[in-house]
Amino acid sequence: MERLTAGRLRTEYLDDPLGIDVSAPRLGWIAVANHRGAKQTAYRLLVATDQKTLDLDLGNLWDSGKIESEESQHIVYEGTELVSGQCAYWKVQLWDEAGNGGNWSSTAMWSMGLLARDQWQGSWIGLKNDHKPTKEQPKPSIYLRRDFQVRKGVKRATAYATALGLYRLYLNGKRVGNDVFSPEWTDYHVRTQYQTYDVTGLLQEGDNAAGATLGQGWYAGYIGMYGFQKYGMDPSFLLQLNIEYEDGTTDCLVTDEDWKASHGPIVSSDLQMGETVDARLEMPGWNGLSFDDSAWVCVDIMYDYRGWLVSQMSRTIRVTETRQPVEIRPLQDGRVIIDMGQNMAGWIAVTLTGEPGARCTFKFGEVLDDNGQLYTDNLRLARQIDTYVCRGGTAETFEPTFTYHGFRYVEASGAGFAIDDVMGIVVHSDLPVAGELETSHPLVNQLISNIRWTQRANFMSVPTDCPQRDERHGWTGDAQIFAPTAAYNMDVAAFFAKWLVDLEDAQQPTGAFTDFAPFIFGPKTEFDNDFTYTHTASSGWADAPIIVAWSMYETYGDKKILSKHYEAMKKWVGFNWKQFPGGIRKDVPQYGDWLSVNERPFEEVIAEFGRMVSHHSTTPYDIFSTAYMAYNAKLLSDIAGVLGMTADQALYAKRFAMIRQSFIEQFVDEQGSIKGDTQTAYAMALEMDLLPDYLRSAVLEKLVSKIEQAGGMATTGFHGTKFLMSVLTKNGHAELAYRLLLREAYPSWLYSVNQGATTIWERWDGWTKDGGFQDPGMNSFSHFAFGSVGEWLYRNVGGIDRDPSEPGYRKLLIRPRINGRLTSARCTYDSLYGPVKTDWQLIQGEFRLEVIIPANVSALVYIPSVEGSDVLEDDTLAIAARNVELLGREDGCSVYRIASGTYRFVSVYGGTNYKS
Template structure:
């Protein structure tokens, strides 16, 4: 098979609707049956109609043959695009020998509404008569309109912008599959709208358009800060643009002629839960013929004054369903439902009974010692749904605009029999494609990988949240920073973090300080008494996400535009720190530091009073991140061609390093605090003179050995620990820590039945039970940042060049593992690395996508030989030896599938293996 293009995408999305970038970026993957195949040239055709595209007429843009191996992030440079325009495109490529491919399959995108003046509708809704409380959130709003379609339709697109959360219906059927549209943004600044192609749902004649409007993040309970932080009542603006086959266009939109009502969804809140009274339902309210004479006129609200922009990432929606592992009836008559997995979403339950029967569902992550639902760690969140039956023979209840974090559900008030067949767990999160899989020969390690993935799914709900169950659910920047690389291995996170980085820039204070969570929540006191404006700004390791996450986006996805767009905000942050700390030492204390670290000495008994603090001194921690961010900013500036600025930042990094060394390192090389994390940060962030690095590694090993190879790190130190040890040549130590099953360790929580990552190492221990309920989430991804290490070193897949254009295959084999199988869907295509030890032989299987190359590091010993696909390595024309050392061989490889076998008895001499000569370019 010759080189061909597939998987065409625009701004990371396949055939997207509502793109509002005037110069969107295009990309594609390549596949080939040949090894070392690369793209030598491409030709893009972009057309205004499908017919023109099929006729090879690029009336919008025809690049001609472009000599280039670039297949991602190609910016559109054709004719100007207009609102709502459909754009059709395809690509042809030439392979390494200059042979052209067939045209790819056609792809399409459509533009959004590019000018505010093109929105003709009004913001409509209903004002609720009462203020929300925990027990009684405000009701949802029902809106509807009958529309006439008089002639055959060529194309129909519905645009929706809402302050709140909505579900849309056309002629009784749902529009789209999102469940919490729109995404959470700082609504005081920015709101995303969505576009839906409804051509197939629109009928000639009468049509009924319905809206169910909830509160979402806009006017519901949000963060830790109570209700209505952005606004009091939800509202929506719709516009339906219909293009008829005769070429005419008709626009319908929301205005005062729409009808509105409150209805059976009598209380709804994202965190607290929902109450649905089925006796109040409006049968047929979504249909065109429904009699809405008793409904009132919709209220018209003031116009929205912020930025209105197209949706960036996939919506929050149901992504899978789970069946419960058990449904147990208690002596009290209540049921306890065990989903077998700590999940995020809601239940769908089948019920039957007398009208007015009230069924209550309470959600929690665990059971107490008596087998009852444990909810102490939810703080003020209720996570309670209520359904009032209307008396039909069979009724299904599933909430609309609420999301719960739970494994167990207590169902009460139901007199009938409930079985596992009556319950479905509906898992919701931002619908990001799965990119990575990793399976090893160790069952507990596999469970850890599963736990990390489930924790990411539960906390990637529009923004990267800290937890999905209690009254918080913030986009904490520190957690997102340490987890970013792990996140990208598991789910394709490019569009998700593109959106969130805009949230972070929107949140940046006028001083230049980044906030500690994004989106920002304006004004006022928290319900716990804190002042959020001052308590949650400029914290080291949190605010630094504004510099470090864009840089990692570039590394993982090759996205240079993300650097260009956020470079000014990075500069404002560093200038803020320069002005605040002219001596280059951060002393603005206290901060979070190495959050949730544990003492270097002592046992579980000491944890209750210290585990929410940092055991690494705050000034050491904060100054480390200050230096690190400045160093990364220098790299960003260099990448953007700002060489003088790069020099300025590099010199500032040097000054901070010198100040750090003078302030925190004593004559014996000990770092202030003498903690595991202090040494790790100094080593990982390049803060030590070269002649002190080895001493720091040795002291780190001493501290680990003193704790019998248990870690003491918080969320920041944990991310760097195992990576640093491997890179320092201490693989055995890294595996010893990884495979620990006693407290504190990753596998300890699994031994206690965890199916997600805990917020704290001691979320539950055999000696003390649950940690303090005030801050003890059992679904918190920060300590799951070890997933990055697992994919990179056990799975063996990493990048050598940004975007995985050049790949590094480097499995590290240890910890008693016998095998691992890893795959990662990079933007260039699937990468695979599988290894197995068998009868003294190592088998390694590698797959590299077309148009990329790789370095492959194969562990071996002197005297052993490498066989590739049945032939001696020296006979392979597709592989070149770069380095042959005493314990590994480093190869240069192009695309293709490779099957290696390492065999032979080790010998003492280190003479080169016959036929394997060093590779020279």
């Protein structure tokens, strides 16, 4: 039997992070072994200042000693206090269920950042520009450089860099790092992130050169949906390059008045509007040695930054994939349409030829109109146009630097190129893939792909609503309903930890959270010709900090994310209670169940409920808002319990009960009818536990009846859809949930798939055969909200869920919900404790399941079977198999508890088989 070893060592969820600013970071690993029942019973951690010391099995920073524990995550460093710039190398040894010690793991490391503000020695530099940007002419990028000397015997060189705006850093002509948009979007009034790079290998003895390019980014360009918005007028740059020598001495290169600046070939650049590059203005070698910068000007010393400088503790935005077009189709006037075959976020790189000064234009869009032309009406103020001015002569390659687009199609003009000369560049926050799911149904598989691609396009430092139009906000309502799906698709622990800080930074003095973060103050907006709103404190949106933090706790078992934001959560719940002490929230306007489908003529609905409904939500606002107010009180009580705040736990449990009672009295009658009589109202009440027990079955019947009366159709919007499938499945109507999943008529998930969608649409009816395009003012074709069904797919088709008795996937629930319309599914989920796999098939009346449970993890497994028939595990009766314990029967399934390992179950399936 092989020994238990530790793998995938991470620090604060990251692989070998540099420049962190957590003084006592949390360490984690997975236990690795192939035999059944493998379990960690103890561990020993060593942390050392260098690899040589660690190789001697010495921990001169920390030796934990042998710790009797099954825990392998969130292990807090308890060694010697760490200082700025310090490196820490670590490894771990495990003991297994038999008490045998395994081999030491491979080495992981982290380094500390600059832990105090006064350790930053440089000045913010840039080049002031009084030009006010326009859509057609954003500001140009700025080029910075300086020469410097390096002495012999460099031991280590570390660059700490950031900008107000975006930067690309170079040393001796070579790019530093591979992140594409740094620093990432924060509320610059509050904090800016810096990045840390090990640049030891880029320096040389003697002459060296540093260079940087600055873009407007989120700081000084168009952001949001209000036209030109800015945190500041001009980007600026800050660099500190610390050089350590073998003899113990140090040097430090910083940004100061000795740097020079110039404009260059990027003559305009903006994240929303696009980028223009004039190749005739190229400056070969500008960021390397022996460049003549006599025509450059001295930099401007910019204003000192007053916010927090913090280390980036999340994975950076990077190029994650390249794709070739599937077709280039000529149009009239020399234009062509490039079809990438996939709606995505990023840009294209093009190798082309043209005369000197020839202007090549690339316009980006998600779809084509009925005439095969690029459709851009839905971009609103965003242009998404890149322009390249040729230098002429030989073939040249254009690729933008400081912009990105949401697109599948590109209309190109003014250049000659072939299909092999174009490459699509896919860009997003580079989060590790966590889950994969493939079924026997090709349309469901495309839906799963669409959900994943929509997440990729919109996880761009923050969870944006869309990647194409003049918005791209971190909308909270969209993100909170999608967060569990996001966590199945990717490792989002550090990503959402960063965004929760953005949410708290945006919290208002009243305690109200905003509807998107980072928050941008915009003008008040007309709402249904009557009301105005300011994107603050909206139910279902501003509730996101509590809901997302709880979701991350459930997924990763992370108590710190709860404690860090606990006071902010209390302020939000207190804000609601102060405004609505009677327990009914009835302020208008709200968003409500955004983009739901009218279940009856809207004229009837508005006549009955007046201002409590809108065209976007026929579930009355008071129902919707009160439900969320109750739900938040309940979650905060649960959070207080996890944190040991017993008095708070009781207080918020009492508050939940009071709001719940008000909800029942005001909105629910004795027959189980709920005000509004919408699918969403019934689904929310059931899922959020807002009903007395004696009415739950009646309310469930109302919900099922509403769906059947609508022709087996879901009419829910963003939020109702999140709850609908779960409520049906947990309450004995999994078959109806499958019918909704597999429905192909409008409205449904598969309707858009059948129209050729490769991402999730913002609206059920983004385009229909009968109506064409919806209102271009709000019609994104890459919007992840309705993709929240992904959570249901992983849990019920893939069959992988966590046991509700414990967060973090240390205990698993393996329960594929079998429906004969699907005959097989393969699913993997790389949990915090290691990869889980299921592979099930229905074959000639048999149900077959292979399941793999990682070491140090156990699972409950539900095997659909005919009562009284035998269930086999690898040709043995399951009840006699090793590490398999029969617990009984439930809902037509034999239920087993299994330890880690690989298992193969076979049972007689008593359901109905359908063609898929």
